[in-house]
Amino acid sequence: MSPARAHILVVEDEAAQREILRYNLEAEGYSVAEAADGDEALLLLEEEAPDLVLLDWMLPGVSGIEICRRIKRRASGRDLPVIMLSARSEEVDRVRGLETGADDYMVKPFSLRELMARVRLQLRRARPGTMGARLQYGALLLEPEAHRASWAGHGLKLGPLEFRLLSTLMEHPGRVWSRESLLRRVWGREHDHDTRTVDVHVARLRKALRRAGAPADLVRTIRSEGYALG
Amino acid sequence: MSPARAHILVVEDEAAQREILRYNLEAEGYSVAEAADGDEALLLLEEEAPDLVLLDWMLPGVSGIEICRRIKRRASGRDLPVIMLSARSEEVDRVRGLETGADDYMVKPFSLRELMARVRLQLRRARPGTMGARLQYGALLLEPEAHRASWAGHGLKLGPLEFRLLSTLMEHPGRVWSRESLLRRVWGREHDHDTRTVDVHVARLRKALRRAGAPADLVRTIRSEGYALG
DNA sequence: CGGCCATGTAACAGATTCGTGACAAGAGCG
DNA sequence: CGCTCTTGTCACGAATCTGTTACATGGCCG
Structure with a gap:
């Protein structure tokens, strides 16, 4: 996909x-x-x-x-x-x-x-x-073509969903995404999941970012609203 | 061919x-x-x-x-x-x-x-x-003319399909190829094969690369997406 | 401080995807 | 015909990914 x-x-x-x-x-x-x-x-x-x-x-x-x-x-x-x-x-x-x-x-x-x-x-x-080049936010780099993401040159180890999640966040840096929006966007409209599922995957994404040396607040939590990049 | x-x-x-x-x-x-x-x-x-x-x-x-x-x-x-x-x-x-x-x-x-x-x-x-001289990616060298491939001077023993597969990957290093794309490109439009066939041939290609001393992750697997070189 | 809700995250089980040895069929060849 | 090399499929186990649950943590407000 x-x-x-x-x-x-x-x-x-x-x-x-x-x-x-x-x-x-x-x-x-x-x-x-x-x-x-x-x-x-x-x-x-x-x-x-x-x-x-x-x-x-x-x-x-x-x-x-x-x-x-x-x-x-x-x-x-x-x-x-x-x-x-x-x-x-x-x-x-x-x-x-x-x-x-x-x-x-x-x-x-x-x-x-x-x-x-x-x-x-x-x-x-x-x-x-999206059609080829790459998405960038600070030291965060995402190459859709190669299906690769990295922080300051250090590669991120992401599962398919984490990759899609990060792509989505990076397409609109700073934008606050509700859990429902993310479910629709990343999981598809036929999703049948709890909103907490998003939390877990954000946690997994954060862990991957942490391992690559990215600051902890790169993915922000907006209480009772959702998540945002940067 | x-x-x-x-x-x-x-x-x-x-x-x-x-x-x-x-x-x-x-x-x-x-x-x-x-x-x-x-x-x-x-x-x-x-x-x-x-x-x-x-x-x-x-x-x-x-x-x-x-x-x-x-x-x-x-x-x-x-x-x-x-x-x-x-x-x-x-x-x-x-x-x-x-x-x-x-x-x-x-x-x-x-x-x-x-x-x-x-x-x-x-x-x-x-x-x-591709048309005459050679294709190169790192220490990986491919000479279409002589139908030979090598890693750091050490020759690779490849069957025809493996050779085509490697050629295809080397033409666009880093690019993710879906199994379907590879089937069309390497096996031809009229293929009638399971996508898992690609997996097997990638495994055979990797074995050949391993024997020549190439790093294991030279051919990357992108889970649920396909394969890529480097 | 205590209660309440939102969030972080480890852990588990289940599902999916992948790697690879085994095997049989076919091609090429002497 | 035998032999070898190549190829496609299968099957099994391993690796990885996923959703949920449970519990811990932390903010907010009275």
């Missing part, structure tokens, strides 16, 4: 559409979160820290365009690709969609194959680190 | 064309991977780690030119020759093709004989190690 699968947030009010998108995205190896309306979307943007957003234009609650605007206004928004989906085909809307900062735009009905291509395109554009 | 056959990715949407290219390339002793569109091409660039790309200009999804640009933008792109194929014959396109960084350019319909010559040329230019 890939070190850290890209995580995609699907914002779409129609359940059937969501299901289709989810099914196809997961078939491509992505992990998926779903939001049925604008409010949920805003919530999950924080909760899930997706790597890409598929955003329906027509939404109950906060409109797709408004959500897009908010994403792009955030400091981190520039790195978070948004692909707008719309039933409208008027040129004016296409223009407006892109003007709000969306990175791409597709008109329904669209080819799933083409959508997948654009998803891959945007991810590649925005997350070169 | 050549010791470390060059691996060629053919990107061409027309199935008949792909078949012709595949047939002729394999007759020349290359191993071939096929992509039917730009989408698939980007995926297989990662998956297959080809040594050369034959790239059709006209493609559904991501265009050939865009793919070429991406290949050449990557750090490793400079070592990966691209030969563009196009039905257009206008001079302007020829220029644009080369401007994106393609190493060569052929206009359809072309002579297969000439294409093969150019393939050979590009491979020779970009992979002097």
Whole structure:
């Protein structure tokens, strides 16, 4: 399995559409979160820290365009690709969609194959680190290609889950991850585990870091919230 | 069969064309991977780690030119020759093709004989190690021409498959190869084997390396992922 | 201080993955 | 045909990984 699968947030009010998108995205190896309306979307943007957003234009609650605007206004928004989906085909809307900062735009009905291509395109554009190079945080280095992690040159001995956990933390240094988010991200959406499982694996990750000489507080605990790197 | 056959990715949407290219390339002793569109091409660039790309200009999804640009933008792109194929014959396109960084350019319909010559040329230019001289990683030396491999001067006794396996690993030191990738690459596309077969051959390769005095961890196991050299 | 909840972590059992010897089938060859 | 070398599969044990539990620790608040 890939070190850290890209995580995609699907914002779409129609359940059937969501299901289709989810099914196809997961078939491509992505992990998926779903939001049925604008409010949920805003919530999950924080909760899930997706790597890409598929955003329906027509939404109950906060409109797709408004959500897009908010994403792009955030400091981190520039790195978070948004692909707008719309039933409208008027040129004016296409223009407006892109003007709000969306990175791409597709008109329904669209080819799933083409959508997948654009998803891959945007991810590649925005997350070169995952596609080959490496992730770095201070002396902490992670090479997905070689499946290796090290602190100041000293290799870390990590199991598969610990590796994925560290990858996830390193993708958003400083971000606080709830145990539930980590379970969904690292273990997958079909997880059936206690949140304490996360604690144990964080402990194991810390032990590995300790052995390599990393400071004890590299992985911080935020009481009753979760964990964060640095 | 050549010791470390060059691996060629053919990107061409027309199935008949792909078949012709595949047939002729394999007759020349290359191993071939096929992509039917730009989408698939980007995926297989990662998956297959080809040594050369034959790239059709006209493609559904991501265009050939865009793919070429991406290949050449990557750090490793400079070592990966691209030969563009196009039905257009206008001079302007020829220029644009080369401007994106393609190493060569052929206009359809072309002579297969000439294409093969150019393939050979590009491979020779970009992979002097594999095409003639030798491949090296630390004290590990591989001479494809003589079909010999050695560690610090001490010869390795390898069967044909083990030799190909080692060649493949040495072409991308550090890179993690999944068992499926290795099966495709070493055993060929038409393989009908259990993934555990790879394990057995890795064990045999390791035994040969051990006898020659190489360190035990020269071929790493990445649990639930695959194998990597160094 | 004492109670309460959140967290750290050793330990255990179970599951998964891997290493490798054994063996049989096939190819090449004299 | 015998012999040797190579190869694919199997099976068993070893190594490693995982989730849960249990208990220890530590923060927070009255």
